[in-house]
Amino acid sequence: MDAAEFRRRGKEMVDLIADYLENIEQRPVYPDVEPGYLRSLIPEEAPEEPDTYEDVVKDIERVIMPGVTHWHSPYFYAYFPTANSFPAMLADMLSGAIGCIGFSWAASPACTELETVMMDWLGKMLKLPEDFIAGTHGQGGGVIQGTASEATLVALLAARSRAVRMILASDPQRPETGITSKLVAYSSDQAHCSVERAGMIAGVRMKKIPTEQSDKYAVQGETLRRMIQEDKAAGLIPFYFCATLGTTPSCAFDHITELGPICNAEKIWMHIDAAYAGSSFICPEFRPLLNGIEFADSFNFNPHKWLLVNFDCSTMCSVCSTNPNPLIPLCLTLSPPLPQTTSQHWQIPLGRRFRSLKMWFVFRMYGLKGLQDYIRKHVELAKEFESLVRADQRFEISADVVLGLVCFRLKGSNEVNETLLKRINNGRKIHLVPCQLSGQFVLRFAVCARTTESRHIREAWRLITQLAEEEFPCCLISCEVKG
Amino acid sequence: MDAAEFRRRGKEMVDLIADYLENIEQRPVYPDVEPGYLRSLIPEEAPEEPDTYEDVVKDIERVIMPGVTHWHSPYFYAYFPTANSFPAMLADMLSGAIGCIGFSWAASPACTELETVMMDWLGKMLKLPEDFIAGTHGQGGGVIQGTASEATLVALLAARSRAVRMILASDPQRPETGITSKLVAYSSDQAHCSVERAGMIAGVRMKKIPTEQSDKYAVQGETLRRMIQEDKAAGLIPFYFCATLGTTPSCAFDHITELGPICNAEKIWMHIDAAYAGSSFICPEFRPLLNGIEFADSFNFNPHKWLLVNFDCSTMCSVCSTNPNPLIPLCLTLSPPLPQTTSQHWQIPLGRRFRSLKMWFVFRMYGLKGLQDYIRKHVELAKEFESLVRADQRFEISADVVLGLVCFRLKGSNEVNETLLKRINNGRKIHLVPCQLSGQFVLRFAVCARTTESRHIREAWRLITQLAEEEFPCCLISCEVKG
Numbered sequence A, B: 001m002d003a004a005e006f007r008r009r010g011k012e013m014v015d016l017i018a019d020y021l022e023n024i025e026q027r028p029v030y031p032d033v034e035p036g037y038l039r040s041l042i043p044e045e046a047p048e049e050p051d052t053y054e055d056v057v058k059d060i061e062r063v064i065m066p067g068v069t070h071w072h073s074p075y076f077y078a079y080f081p082t083a084n085s086f087p088a089m090l091a092d093m094l095s096g097a098i099g100c101i102g103f104s105w106a107a108s109p110a111c112t113e114l115e116t117v118m119m120d121w122l123g124k125m126l127k128l129p130e131d132f133i134a135g136t137h138g139q140g141g142g143v144i145q146g147t148a149s150e151a152t153l154v155a156l157l158a159a160r161s162r163a164v165r166m167i168l169a170s171d172p173q174r175p176e177t178g179i180t181s182k183l184v185a186y187s188s189d190q191a192h193c194s195v196e197r198a199g200m201i202a203g204v205r206m207k208k209i210p211t212e213q214s215d216k217y218a219v220q221g222e223t224l225r226r227m228i229q230e231d232k233a234a235g236l237i238p239f240y241f242c243a244t245l246g247t248t249p250s251c252a253f254d255h256i257t258e259l260g261p262i263c264n265a266e267k268i269w270m271h272i273d274a275a276y277a278g279s280s281f282i283c284p285e286f287r288p289l290l291n292g293i294e295f296a297d298s299f300n301f302n303p304h305k306w307l308l309v310n311f312d313c314s315t316m317c318s319v320c321s322t323n324p325n326p327l328i329p330l331c332l333t334l335s336p337p338l339p340q341t342t343s344q345h346w347q348i349p350l351g352r353r354f355r356s357l358k359m360w361f362v363f364r365m366y367g368l369k370g371l372q373d374y375i376r377k378h379v380e381l382a383k384e385f386e387s388l389v390r391a392d393q394r395f396e397i398s399a400d401v402v403l404g405l406v407c408f409r410l411k412g413s414n415e416v417n418e419t420l421l422k423r424i425n426n427g428r429k430i431h432l433v434p435c436q437l438s439g440q441f442v443l444r445f446a447v448c449a450r451t452t453e454s455r456h457i458r459e460a461w462r463l464i465t466q467l468a469e470e471e472f473p474c475c476l477i478s479c480e481v482k483g
Helices: A003-022 A053-067 A086-098 A109-125 A148-170 A176-180 A193-202 A221-233 A256-265 A277-282 A356-390 A414-427 A454-471 A473-482 B003-022 B053-067 B086-098 B109-125 B148-170 B176-180 B193-202 B221-233 B256-265 B277-282 B356-390 B414-427 B454-471 B473-482
Strands: A141-145 A183-188 A205-209 A237-244 A269-273 A298-301 A314-318 A395-397 A405-410 A433-437 A440-446 B141-145 B183-188 B205-209 B237-244 B269-273 B298-301 B314-318 B395-397 B405-410 B433-437 B440-446
Touching: A003 A053, A003 B003, A003 B086, A053 B086, A053 B109, A053 B356, A086 A356, A086 B003, A086 B053, A086 B086, A109 A141, A109 A314, A109 A356, A109 B053, A141 A148, A148 A176, A148 A183, A148 A193, A148 A237, A148 A269, A148 A298, A148 A314, A176 B176, A183 A193, A183 A221, A193 A205, A193 B193, A205 A221, A221 A237, A221 A256, A237 A256, A256 A269, A277 A298, A277 A356, A356 A395, A356 A405, A356 A440, A356 A454, A356 B053, A405 A414, A414 A433, A414 A440, A414 A454, A454 A473, B003 B053, B086 B356, B109 B141, B109 B314, B109 B356, B141 B148, B148 B176, B148 B183, B148 B193, B148 B237, B148 B269, B148 B298, B148 B314, B183 B193, B183 B221, B193 B205, B205 B221, B221 B237, B221 B256, B237 B256, B256 B269, B277 B298, B277 B356, B356 B395, B356 B405, B356 B440, B356 B454, B405 B414, B414 B433, B414 B440, B414 B454, B454 B473
Parallel strands: A183 A205, A183 A237, A237 A269, A269 A298, B183 B205, B183 B237, B237 B269, B269 B298
Antiparallel strands: A141 A314, A298 A314, A395 A405, A405 A440, A433 A440, B141 B314, B298 B314, B395 B405, B405 B440, B433 B440
């Protein structure tokens, strides 16, 4: 395929994409296929001679679409959102064409530099402390990671390195392996599994801090303090705490204004994972949830979740005010010495796409106000769903609705709720996933798609109540009587 | 921007991309900017109100292009290639629109399944042993990673886990940290820095195996065997060897037919990193370079380098014939229990794009023969460049030219060669990077762009010799006299 044919096929693809997204709500949101469905639909080997492009395009509907979970359908309410906007897609097309690999400044200066400035734009949108803005002191700043999992790991590695160096400074004879075997990291028992995974990868102990429903699933300062004291008494070295703002199960918020000073006093690196909730902090009314950021060493959230920048774009800022920079140990340069920006090495992979183009297009085409409106609309839709649930005494709300996630359940057994969820997802009209909260099986309703409107929310609720009535007419009557 | 406007803007972007790639050789391949150039060209903050799309597009030429290193110019000979083909770009557009996050089978079955089948197609193109093909035994198979760095790390983590489990099986009382502190991994001193970095991340000792020019920079079985014996005698536990097929400095090949049996006998996990060279193994004449793969536990290369699949697409296969699967310790599932394929968890990030669409489009639109032709053409162009160098007695070839990389230098001091390279890159007409081989400063000439032709190679050589004559007329005369 040459450039002339690409002009033709590219324009057809633009129309195919627009058609797909304009008509997405006609499709069943969740696919009706069994594991292994695809293998039998295509040849066992690549063709020797080229296929025609027409055949490839035909196979999109025949092979791919039947197995797609449509994350951008307004009837998709599972997990958390993943972003999808037209400006981001246009920027991504350009990024693919430029196709530079930004592992160093020289490998494509625009790639490194636009990223640094876009991280500053974002930092200012979030009103981060100046320490986190590269353009001010130049010590801190941000980079784009692929995912929050990588950011959590990079922060943990930096914290490990800083802890080892601090201990060696006061006790140079101590063997390094003897230090790492005593290190202990902490996170909430509500934290994402990638936090535990980061500990496994780095080979350090990771302890889960228990939370309670009565505390809204937030880590309590008193609990953290007690665990630290107990671990220190047992000869361990606390060095890292991953706070979560907006947990995956229920969108709970750790109180970082209380936890931050404890970490600072104990020289524990505090990383903040706000993967989903972080985007909302561009709105003044949600920014207080980030108060306490001034105690953090690093902070991460995913514009690719809720800020209209297509995956992957997970933004990580660090103050790096310590000198030498604790992230430096990850900075092994390539053999040919080239001008480097250290920030490019705050990451696990070395190669990287020109991802900041997506932020640039989206921030400019929406403007801060447009982005704020978008966040607010999703929160309003969640509140609307919450009202519907609260108005129906057969159901209950299982956790505070702060942003775009509603955790709810039928008043009844876990089994009843599991069955209801199975019915909902088997219907393929809407899609939800569950979580466990204090031993209860809970349904998560997350407002996800860019095109979700009030009518979709009401239709989803109509379906949920209809299925509940069909499945449990007796149970529901007894609930109503009890209510 | 709504779908209707996207139809218009998307088509304009397709033309912009086609224009960019059709006219790329008119641009200086290496940018003429100083670090920090971009910040002054754009506002310090995101706009409150949206900018117009026209303004955004105008800024591509004003802000971005002056700072781009044009990796797809036929005058780009630096690093190794990064792929860029029209079918891959079309597939990537589709992937962006579907925008699913494939962290589990249920999150989008087509995403998981097409990946598994495309990895099988690739495995068959490479004639991998059946253990590496999912469709045959179902134990092994492959996944797409973001980069080779991640594959190296994942293999190392799996090896670490297997080693610990094997030792605990025979000595259950031994503390785990006491084991990891004794583990030792190996790689060539020619290996990519990401291998050393993987050791640092995983917190294990990583030793570099010295190589010699006389051995063509390949790791010798005798050297590996001796290091293993010495380390075992010192109480260490050898557990991982990363072999390289096609090193970054000179495209050297470790002899895995000799090294593999040593690793197998010592229960050392052998991972093969063939990031660049791997793509060539689809040609029968280069496939012998992969002989010995049957001794490996895992194997990785980057179709996003040389197989026309745009970044990111780094393919990793593992036999995983051991049971329990040593990669399993990385498999922490999300809270809601959903059908999972373990392969999705052979990676550091949890989220992932629908990357296999790119492989599918490229393999079908080129066909195996088209891909083989592409590889062969690049190798021929490298051989042509090698001939030009060999015909000029002022220059020398510094390492065997096996694939698309030519390492060469002026007969003379390192300083002379450094100056020459600086002149070449400052000219901005062609772009090369250097390497160090046995203490010598060497120029690397890698055939990179899809559109490179013989005329570009000859023009590059004309420029190099012209600059050498301008800079070192005396030196060159003396070289000629000596020659």
